[in-house]
Amino acid sequence: MSARNGRDHVLRVVAPLAIGVAVLLAWHIWVRMFDIPQYIVPSPLLVAQTLVADWDILSASLLITLKVTFLAFFSAVIVGTLVAFLFVQSRLIELSLFPYAVLLQVTPIVAIAPLIIIWVKNPDAALTLCATIVAIFPVISNTTIGLRSVDPGLLNLFRMNRATRAQILFRLRIPSALPYFFGGLRIASGLSLIGAVVAEFVAGTGGAAAGLAYQILIAGFQLNIPRLFAALILITAAGVILFLLMVWLSKLALGNWHESELTDRS
Amino acid sequence: MQLIRTIHLAACAALLSLVSLPAAAQAPVKLTFATNWYAEAEHGGFYQAIAEGIYKKHGLDVTVKMGGPQVNGLQLLVANQIDLFMGYDIQSIKVLEQNLPVVTVATTFQKDPTVIVSHPGVKSLADLKGKPVAIGPASDTTFWPWLRSSFGFTDAQKRPYGFSVQPFLADKALSQQGYVTSEPFSIEKGGVKPVVFLLADQGYPPYAETIVVTRETLTKRRDAVKKFIQASAEGWKSYLANPAPGNALIKKDNPQMEDDLLAYGVRMLKQYGVVAGGDAGKQGLMTMTDARWKQTFDFMVKAGMVDAKVDYRKAYTLDLVKEVKVLP
């Protein structure tokens, strides 16, 4: 049984890696065979070289984009969770405000980012606000559902033992909500990154700070496509790492007891 | 005697018809020309040339494709989606680093129409050192480095520019970028009479709205390109005299465009000699000179915007404009 688990683990890493390498190889061969100029599609080798050559510029921009991403993510989690608690406390508040939360989610950030940049003087704050707006809805929605998804049997048990509202909140609702909460986090982490990038794309940056979106824009103007690809790859890598971070956090919190984290063993 | 004369006449007539036959039988050459924004007065000469059939007269069938905020005309050009593209020389020099096979064949504007506008009370660009200036992201690679090296501006002054004049109107300390033909007008409409600094008059060297083609187009369809420049120059001459036909087409392509903005644009183009000033007065509209290109290249090198080893002369050719002479 453990031998099979071990093989499973290895396969889980090797299989997608093999696909990735195959795709990169095919891409490289295609570019070479058809002699495609680098300003249309650069070969993966060239992109890698550009990543190394331009590392100083790109890594500085990566840090700036990540800064906005993390600020937005924390804001979304804190504000979103508070709003979810508010919704659970009062049905009236939930009914009144939930439609606006939905509105926030469906309004394309591309449209409202320029307006936010105009109203909020500080460019960093404006970008963080844009990214927070993009990321906050899954946190609100999932956490609210989670806080409500309490086993009615357990709720009866608590009530029978004369538990206070606070005791029910901390000992029952919050643990019940955790799996949903972490589900929301996984989505929100990626959205924070996307929000940060889109906001910068649309609204630009002020001051000396320039993130990866800016690099992509300028590389586009100058048709420096290898650098554009290199910046894109950095954004993708950041997104994947964020996701893995959330998976790890999820495992820490839920690893012992929730079905989503358990492998098939009794 | 009579017979020889008749035969002579007939021969001449035949020859004549032979000569004129190809011209008549030849279908007009289709060209797509991508501009750099939505249709506006700054593109007027091209629309005029379509409206008045000038392109047709030269055997061309030209389609003008509007640009916009997310449209990358250069990319379309190298992908052969369009034939000619409205570029700018800083970009043309920069992409030599990528060995892009594109070349600039003419320019629409002798002066770059970029301006910095400020609230009343500002006497010169030097006064703006340390004060906030709203500029768009593309400007970071064009005139902002020039402002940094010429007037000591710093990156800390940059504010994001959302192509709206609202923040400027709301904040007396703020300055912003613009085109001489539009933003000052919107600002005046908003109730402020701004101070306008045309960067070109302050020494900013580049051309603007250049005509860029791929080397392949220049080699294989040189004649058509030349005719395009010729016809466009005639179109501009006509537009500056009477913009009505061109404006009608502009409004068709861009229904949001207003008459008063168009009129203002034309007036400013004439007032500042953007199209017809400088070398154009002597050498004809849409002309270029080696001296100006060198100036632009030197500024780029000084500002660290391009590798000094790049051979900037590969970015343009004067051959075609030398053959076109449309005086304003």
Place this chain on the structure above:
Amino acid sequence: MNVVSRPDQALPADPDSGVVVDVLGAGKTYPDGTRALAPVHLAVSSREFVTLLGPSGCGKSTLLKMVAGLLAPSDGEVRLWREVQSAATQAPEAAGRKLAFVFQDATLMPWSRVRGNVRLPLDLAGVPRGDADRRVDDALALVGLQGFDRHYPRQLSGGMQMRASIARALVMEPNLLLLDEPFGALDEITRTRLDADILDLWWRRSLTVMFVTHSIYEAVFLSTRVVVMAARPGRVLREVLIDEPFPRSEAFRVSQKFLSCCKELSGLLAEAAASGGADPLAGAPT
């Protein structure tokens, strides 16, 4: 032998012991008109083991929940230890007057280990951790789960989870233990073992127990008294005394007395089913 009462008369409570549960005409009709339970008169004395036996829909769980204070009766009232029981108040927790409820599902908190689960009532009541852990150890020993305190619920079998649930009920040292079909989801073998364990617990700790089941065998084996109920509408039919001394062994299960009790109960249930058009499986021993 057995005393079969008439339907409209509750059996007299044993005058030597106090009446723990007094159901005075309590019934439940829901706002939409569903009649879950017709008014019931029932008295349970101290140290009795009373089983509520009947098919689905007879209102036995409803009755138990009203006793527990989880449901408010729409008619009548329930008194525990002479105080009126309602959903708002609950049994006063003076010494010797505590009730505990065991649900159909083990209802354990999956994120907590067994120790945390069993200790929950004590934590909610604010009992200091040291005392609480001691009582948890005692309770686990009572149900035979010593050594499993650090397990998570998902690591336990169904039977063990049920034991943990019972341990949790016992940790507050109740006098009145209410169980709502606690072994329904378990297999026959586990159920038989747990039946014996419950009986043992009841005997040793001098508890008063109300036990809901639809198994005739279980009812006969466990109880001092069986309250037979019928469905449509949910109501009490009869009360039947099981006149067999304690402790009862497995031998009782195969004795003549046992079989005749079962037959009697079976007959009652069948009769009720026939007249009321109830569930065709009602009365079939499970």
